[in-house]
Amino acid sequence: MARTAILQPGQSYTFRQYFEMPYEPEDSLAEFGYTLQRSILTLPQSTAATKKGHKSVHPSLPAPKAFVSDSY
Numbered sequence: 001m002a003r004t005a006i007l008q009p010g011q012s013y014t015f016r017q018y019f020e021m022p023y024e025p026e027d028s029l030a031e032f033g034y035t036l037q038r039s040i041l042t043l044p045q046s047t048a049a050t051k052k053g054h055k056s057v058h059p060s061l062p063a064p065k066a067f068v069s070d071s072y
Contacts, residue, residue, distance in 0.1 A: 007031050 026036045
């Protein structure tokens, strides 16, 4: 089934305009030949103290969950 184009040919878009569009990120990325893969990342953490004595580990912050990959 053919997809309806969401971007107008010859039209310039700002970075912000992409986020203001009423389309899902997957649809916007498909316009450029990319796909969106969502996954949970486990990132390394440090227990070193900062200059003010606060720990640099923030367990209340969620790990990033989006990854953009080239579909080629």
